[in-house]
Amino acid sequence: MRLYDTFSRSLVELPAAPGPVRMYFCGPTVYARAHIGNARPFVVGMWLRSWLRSRGYDAxxxxxxxxxxxxxxxxxxxxSAGLAARATVWYLEDTADLGLGMPDHLPQATECVPQIVAFIEELVAADHAYASGGDVYFRVASFPEYGRLSGQKPDQVEQGEEPSALKEDARDFALWKANKPETEDTWWDSPWGRGRPGWHIECSVMAEEIYGPAFEIHGGGLDLVFPHHENEVAQSRALGHPFAGIWAHNGMLRFTGEKMSKSSGNVATIRETIDEWGREAVLVFFLTASWRKPIDFSPETMAQAAARRDTLRNAFTLEPAAHDESGWEAFAAALEDDFDTPAALAVLxxxxxxxxxxxLRRGLAVxxxxxxxxxRDAPPEVAELARRRxxxxxxxxxxxxDRLRDELAALGWQxxxxxxxxYTLVHDA
RNA sequence: GGCGCCUUGGCCGAGUGGUUAGGCAGAGGCCUGCAAAGCCUCGUACAGCAGUUCGAAUCUGCUAGGCGCCUCCA
Structure with missing residues (x-):
């Protein structure tokens, strides 16, 4: 099994089964109902786990x-705390309804603050970070490898707002931020005063809290490569932790040709998409594109996915051919080669x-x-209508x-x- | 300005230096009371230009277009 690794920009062979293969995929910031693009890293991560387990891995x-x-x-x-709690429940509900099961762990930043503080203290003690005015910043100059994951040249990075006077260097990023009482209604105590962790340190700590200093795969959206993942690498490797072996970045989902973004509003949520198209169509949709490439979300592409779903489902109403186990190899080969789901879908x-x-059943189960x-067995009233017809x-x-056939159709039965x-009664999704 | 990715038939989407991917949609046919499902037949595509080569959609260069990121968007 090999996967494309952003860090080495090449396909990397996974260790032989049973591994282990420990994966950490960046999840959402919980402040609204998650949009359909947020589902991609979740789906890719769950599919990878499913496939690896079926190949005998401890994933x-x-x-x-x-x-x-x-x-x-x-x-x-x-x-803010109430919203975060509600939005967390939404996310768990919406992803659960994709029907892929749930990750092994779903750590929350709010549960890891003491560990985050301890991690920052280590960085400060090692001179990789410094406190400044109640904030703590990572000292980018202390980590020569900085920029290697993303290929960014730190001195060429476009500077947005004017650099904070608290930073030694414009490239430095916040590990801890002092509480701003006028806008921030939650805070935690720390050696540097009241405040809260920065985004990047949260992920370094949550990953290492569960896996320790080294694990096999770190995933997330391609948009997180810089600065988020670059900073995670810096924080963890500055302390000598190997951190992730493979960086797996999924391509972005675009809405009618343009990237969906919450800031532009009017984006389809996971919830709405499942309600409108059904979870199977959503999964088939994600199957149609390579996990690393952009995928266009539109009524047209969803309708095609739904049509494919129907084609696959209809096969099960037909007489099976004599089983030929040898066919499995083509399917496995597609997935072992950088998890090529479009090729696997062709095999299906x-x-x-x-x-x-x-x-087909086994392949779909992956x-x-x-x-x-x-x-599905027809309920009695449906069976009765069918008998009468x-x-x-x-x-x-x-x-x-014909009238009875229409009545059946109205109940969702073909x-x-x-x-x-x-005759055969078939429930359409 | 910097880093990186992409461009295949109406649509989605694989692929390889010379041999039909697959699907969706569409057309015709078989089947059917009519349908649905299924089956059969039909598309000779690879952004453009130049080059390498016996031969390129596949390698090289250039051009055009699209996209992602550049300190907190998965």
């Missing part, structure tokens, strides 16, 4: 909840058209889509037959006639 996934952040203070002045379609239904193989058809009363008067 784990940690997905953090960033519940201390500027955005939360801005979104709920004076009530191949199995659907050749009626390798056992392989992606949480085994439900497409399930045949079959009778009407038999009597060549096509007017009644009646597929078969030669000889038989």
């Amino acid at each position: 784990q996934l940690v997905h953090n909840i960033t519940d201390i952040n500027d955005k939360i203070y801005e979104a709920a002045p004076g009530a 379609h191949e199995w659907a058209s050749t009626r390798q239904l056992e392989l 992606f949480g889509l085994e439900s497409l193989a399930e045949r 079959a009778q009407a058809r038999g009597a060549r009363d096509f007017e009644a037959s 009646m597929r006639d078969e030669p000889g008067g038989g």
Whole structure:
């Protein structure tokens, strides 16, 4: 199994099974209902865990909840903690409804503040950080490797606002920020006074809190490479921790050709997308693109995903062919090669058209889509309508037959006639 | 200004120096009372220009266009 690693800019072979493969994927900042783009790292992480486990790996996934952040203070002045708690529940509900199970751990920044403080103290003691006016900053100049993950040249980085007078160097970033009582209604005590952790240190600490100083894969959106992940590397490696072995960055989701962003408003949430298209269509949608490439979210691309879902599900209403286990190799090869889900999806379609239904069911199960193989039994009233329609058809009363078919359709059931008067009832999603 | 990515048929999306990816949509046909599902047939695409080569969509250069990031957007 090999995966593309942002740090080395190459495909990297994973250690042989059983590993372990410990994965940490950056999760959302909880201040609103998460949009569909936020689902991508979650889905990729859960799929990877699922696939690796099926290959005999001891794979784990940690997905953090960033519940201390500027955005939360801005979104709920004076009530940030309540919003963060609510939005955390939303995120857990929405991702759970994707039907992929849940990560092994979902650490929250608010639960790790003492460890964060201790980590910062170590950095200060090692001269990689310095306190300044109630803040603590990471001293970028003390870490020569800075910029290697992202390829950024620190002296070329565009400077936004005027550099803070508290910093020794404009490149330095905050590990701890002094409380600003007028805008921030939560704080924690620290050796540097009341305040709160910076974003980057939260992730370094949450990852290491669970895995220790070294683990195999760190994931997240491509937009996090700089500065977020660059800073995580700096913080942890400055203390001599190996930190992540592979950096796996998923491509961004774009909305009608443009990147979705919460700031532009009017973005589809995970919740809305599941409600409108169903969770299976959402998963098939993510399957259609390589995990590293951008993916366009639009009614058209979702409709195509829904059509593919139907094609795959329909295969299970047909007679299976003689099982041929050898076909599994092509599927496995696709996923072992940088988790190429579009290629794997092509194999699934191949199995659907050749009626390798056992392989198809197993392949779908890797992606949480085994439900497409399930045949729902018709409830009694549906079965009764179907019986009456079959009778009407038999009597060549096509007017009644068509009316009953419409009634069934209204209940979400398709009646597929078969030669000889038989029929199959299929529930459409 | 800096770092990086991308450009394949109506749409999505693989791929490789010379041989049909796959799907969705569409057209025709078979099947059906009519449908649905299924099956059969139909697309000769690879941004442009120049070069390397016996041969390039696949390698090189240039041009055009699109996208991400540049201190807290997954």
